[in-house]
Amino acid sequence: MRSVLRVMPLFVLLLALSVALVPAAAQDMMSYSTDCAAEGYTGTFQSVEAVDAMTVKFTLCSPDPAFPAKVAFSAFSIQPSEYLEATGGGGDLITSPIGTGPYKLERWDQGNEMVLTRNEDYWGTPAIEPTVIFRWNAEATARLLELQSGNIDGMDNPAQGDFAVIEADPNLALYLRSGTNVFYLGMNNRIAPFDSLEVRQALAYAIDRERIVANFYPPGSSAATQFMPPSIFGFTGEVKPLDDGMTVDEKLAKAAELLDAAGYPVGDDGTRFTVTINYRDVVRGYLPSPGVVAQDIQAQLAQLGIVVNIEVMESGAFLDASDAGQLAFYMLGWGADYPDATNFLDFHFGEGSSDQFGDKFPEITEPLKQAASLADTGERYQIYIQANEAIRDLVPMIAIAHGGNGAAFQARIAGAYASDIGAEQFALMEDPNDDNLVWMQNAEPIGLYCADETDGETLRACEQINESLLAYEVGTGRPIGRLASDWSASDDLTEWTFTLREGVKFHDGSDLDANDVVLSYVVQWDAAHPLHVGRDGNFTYFSGLFGGFMNPPASE
């Protein structure tokens, strides 16, 4: 609040200035609103309006203390309104984005590499390196070989066994990320046998998380006791896991008892039931060796007579299927986008979250909604205790690990770092040897219209090209101004006003104005908007973080 008060006079001054300077009839100012009490509307947005050419006001149905942190997220980057209209909300928007960022897309040679060049007209400090090249390889060993041979300047996620190799190499530097992520086993409660609470609880008892972390995770990782990573607000140490203090044998006995009670006794063939576990064969910080972990879970559940078939899926298809609630049992994880409980809990379990776990539980959605509308940190914490307890008892998923991981760079790269939330800004790095920075990550970005993406590898590419109203300060993760130079909130935290930065140009030369901001939000917010298209049309982040869409599609 203090910072808001501090900028208030400045804001008023700027508002007055902009009102004075901009000719009144220059442009039609966009404004969209809805009725918070409308039938079927679960969202928190009431209106988005362009007050004038350089001022945007968001009105919320309920207070949201995390609003700046959400607005700073890269899924809410600002697109030129003309380009949104020209592309129909999809198509070229996904493959040749136009942003305001320090880099613009030069060439995306799909399957091979992505080349970004410096935006010479950047409003802020221009990028140091003229070119950034994104490459990808799913094999950590292969990435390290490329780094050692000098073909690339930086790589993401070294393999578990290679941390020591990198630290011992004077030419390389290792940057660690703390485990601000979670790896979980998702279960869809609309699909048998996971429609039974006992079955879900039984699995929570059955999975030996310590064994998975001790054997298949790099140093710095920890076994999860709840969905929230310990370092992020919303982690409640008071909430102990179901199997707290039990030995492995006790846990298995309890799981067997629950499965018997659920009506899945051991059959004549020695098995209880057969399920398919899905995963994508990509390495992420939360899951460094997916295939091996899948097989360990298979072996662990085999002890209970549960037959697990393993089915690997293509990354994009896997995410789409899990979002759409088509997968019964799957391995997925989440890395922090911004350091707040809403990014973890609301996104996965809130009212507006996807169908990935099936039906939502009011015992979880209610406290989350309540917590997200409180300004007081102490009060919010108390409610998160409730939410985390409900998640533990209702078991929509089993949180397994918080994976420590890192990035490795050539030691000569100045300004290299590994962002805890995986949002490295390459514009800040310098390679003294040549004019480019070659970065190799785990996987190819899926699409560059990140309003409709959730994959971390994809978001990282978007973040170089597009910018949001706010950004996270490197190091602290605190929201700071980006496309908005200033922002302020009403006392009840329902009205947020953003003043846009002067002189910001998109890569196509057009100027940033308030209508760009309004349309960028509205195409996500309004499910009936003709430009609400995207890549698969899920816009998962918007509905996850802001509760739901305006004009939501009729649920089946």
Added chain:
Amino acid sequence: MDSVVSLELSNQGKNQRTYNFWLELLGNLRRNRSAVTGFIIIALLVVIAIFASVIATHDPLLPMFGLPGETPPLPRKAPCIHLLGCDVEEAQHLMGLDLNARDLFSRVIFGSRTSLVVGVFSVSFAITIGTLLGLIGGYAGGWIDNIIMRMMDVMLAFPSLLLAITIVTIRGPGLENALLAIAIVSIPQYARVTRSSVLKVKEEEFVTAERSLGAESWRIVFVHILPHALTPLIVQATLGIGGAVLEAAGLAFLGLGAQPPTPEWGFMLSEARAYIFTSPHLVFFPGIAITLTVLGFNLLGDGLRDALDPRLNRD
């Protein structure tokens, strides 16, 4: 009456010929050193596959976590053999542990089952269909032959592994589908081999004689022509099993063959390939197993070809 006499005569002739044929074949094989080597390797492999549960020291699917004598870290643990000086307190693992801390030796042993099953069954399937098509095409001739053989040409035009991958992709990954895919892609070679023998044999005088006695076509084809076409088929099949084992390993390497946790050499290689420098035993042992198996079948196949070649029967 006539047909009964001819039946007896032909049976008698066949038995006599068969007897000599196998005896001669064995004699020739024994003199061929590479064939003997191949035979020994395959015999060993078959014994290992049949008695896998006796030979294996551990359950191939069981991770060793928490078992006595297993000092962490367990995944990718190097081989521990007491005879070679490994601490007696440590649990013995002849080939070490795999990524999931399962006994690699037991997995390699059980892997022989998977490989042999794929090799033998896919080739049996392919040989049945291929021979049938070759017999029909070769004997019938004309447009029937043309249709069958052009279809075979089309299948041969695709690289066999690529075609197998396509089939598995359509039907979904798994051992059965991999087996089927390998079988389907190897049909044309058997069809062609059979057809060329049929074309030669059907012009022989004994076939004309049989026909003039009023024998039905199916009888001529199966009783008189097929036995003469067997020789090249046996060679082709033996070499084919080696190829099939290799293709199954290739499919499994790509994640399209046997699914985890089934022990499969190709999949074991694929899992461990990232650790080739840090834990070479994970790649070495399954690799050697594949090599030996394919080598065995190829040596035996070559030996059979030599032994069955009439030009080499000089004594």
